[in-house]
Amino acid sequence: MRPELEATAERVFVALADPSRRAVLAALAAAGPATATDLADRLPITRQAIAKHLVLLSDAGLVIGEPGERRRVRYRLDSGPMQVAQQFLAAMARDWDGSLEALRRHLDG
Secondary structure: OOHHHHHHHHHHHHHHOOHHHHHHHHHHHHHOOEOHHHHHHHOOOOHHHHHHHHHHHHHOOOEEEEEOHHHOEEEEEOOHHHHHHHHHHHHHHHHHHHHHHHHHHHHHO
């Protein structure tokens, strides 16, 4: 995998490591674009904590902030970086599958 794609996958994995960030992504997936205030109303997380999580999610490319009314930013999901991470995992799984099959053949032979 190209280094820039691997870096994207790494940012996704770091972002997904935190259960609060996963909850924010799940809330956006379930109900669509939302502001930090909207998310704080739906989740047991303070608005300030959600804002910090949204910065990291945005840095990872998983959410995109779009200007809304009264200078409020609405966040929506972007699946592109998640697809890169899935490709990374699929490639790793293929590598493991080949190695495990070779080990099986060696042990059976």
